[in-house]
Amino acid sequence: MDRTVVHEGVRRMRFEGILERQERVELSQIEAAELLGMGERSFRRWRDRLRDEGVEGLLDRRHGKPSARRAGVAEIARMLELYQGSYADFTVKHFHEQLVKRHGYKLGYTVTKVHLHRAGHGTYTRQKNHGVSFRVIAKWMRLAGVDHIHAGTVVGKLEGDPNIIAGYYDVLRLNSIKADPVKGLYFDQEWASMPGVMPVASGGIHAGQMHQLLHYLGEDVVLQFGGGTIGHPMGIAAGAEANRVALEVMVKARNEGRDYFAEGDEILKKAAKKNHALDVALATWGDISFNYESTDTADVVATPTPV
Numbered sequence: 001m002d003r004t005v006v007h008e009g010v011r012r013m014r015f016e017g018i019l020e021r022q023e024r025v026e027l028s029q030i031e032a033a034e035l036l037g038m039g040e041r042s043f044r045r046w047r048d049r050l051r052d053e054g055v056e057g058l059l060d061r062r063h064g065k066p067s068a069r070r071a072g073v074a075e076i077a078r079m080l081e082l083y084q085g086s087y088a089d090f091t092v093k094h095f096h097e098q099l100v101k102r103h104g105y106k107l108g109y110t111v112t113k114v115h116l117h118r119a120g121h122g123t124y125t126r127q128k129n130h131g132v133s134f135r136v137i138a139k140w141m142r143l144a145g146v147d148h149i150h151a152g153t154v155v156g157k158l159e160g161d162p163n164i165i166a167g168y169y170d171v172l173r174l175n176s177i178k179a180d181p182v183k184g185l186y187f188d189q190e191w192a193s194m195p196g197v198m199p200v201a202s203g204g205i206h207a208g209q210m211h212q213l214l215h216y217l218g219e220d221v222v223l224q225f226g227g228g229t230i231g232h233p234m235g236i237a238a239g240a241e242a243n244r245v246a247l248e249v250m251v252k253a254r255n256e257g258r259d260y261f262a263e264g265d266e267i268l269k270k271a272a273k274k275n276h277a278l279d280v281a282l283a284t285w286g287d288i289s290f291n292y293e294s295t296d297t298a299d300v301v302a303t304p305t306p307v
Contacts, residue, residue, distance in 0.1 A: 151199035172197040181300035206285035207246040211264025242281035
């Protein structure tokens with residue numbers, strides 16, 4: 001089902017249900033507006049549009065139109081080119097100041113910082129011919145006493161080869177690490193009593209991937225569902241509920257001895273029949289995946305020994 005259709009349907013059903021309660025004097029206009037996450041004035045405007053135009057009046061007229069606030073691709077590309085060509089040794093703050101002062105740059109500091117964060121990561125952790133492996137970064141951060149670090153998702157936007165990501169997570173979490181070239185671990189390493197680092201999986205993950213996340217990353221991980229929570233059509237609380245329900249049914253299936261990785265989609269669909277928030281989440285994001293060819297691949301590939 002088209003996500004826009006889902007959004008509009010949920011939007012209409014929520015408003016009509018709360019409006020009905022308000023008209024029965026179960027809720028005041030202020031209480032109804034608060035439940036919908038809007039002001040009282042907006043609530044009255046929606047009510048009038050429903051009466052005058054029917055359900056068509058509740059359609060979001062912004063859909064199908066480009067956002068006026070969206071950063072242009074050409075301007076982002078120009079900014080990255082300037083950074084790599086002339087300002088690579090500048091901090092983001094000072095770089096942004098120079099962009100505005102010397103290059104007629106109109107985008108805000110936050111946009112610049114976010115894009116440089118992604119671009120900067122790739123310059124030294126994802127290049128085969130130069131740079132520093134993220135595995136080394138993970139060790140440095142553990143030595144430095146870092147509490148948590150983004151370490152890859154396998155299935156999200158910050159993807160990676162499952163074996164290599166497993167190697168990163170081992171470096172961060174285990175006290176005794178055994179050599180495993182397939183994971184990119186080429187020698188044994190003892191961390192003794194040095195505390196581990198909690199890995200964070202974030203970037204494009206959603207409730208529909210829960211079986212994959214549990215399979216690849218285990219339990220000792222922070223699953224940071226940003227857009228997969230805030231972007232839920234029914235609101236942030238419903239987004240959090242959907243993620244929690246998805247996680248709990250998947251852990252339950254694993255504890256019961258089921259092949260939750262292979263049966264994950266069916267387990268989620270069955271749970272969604274009893275939980276509306278999860279049902280909407282799966283309809284919204286269930287078919288979204290990021291099938292990038294991983295650049296974080298092992299130099300060693302396991303091959304069977306000829307008999």
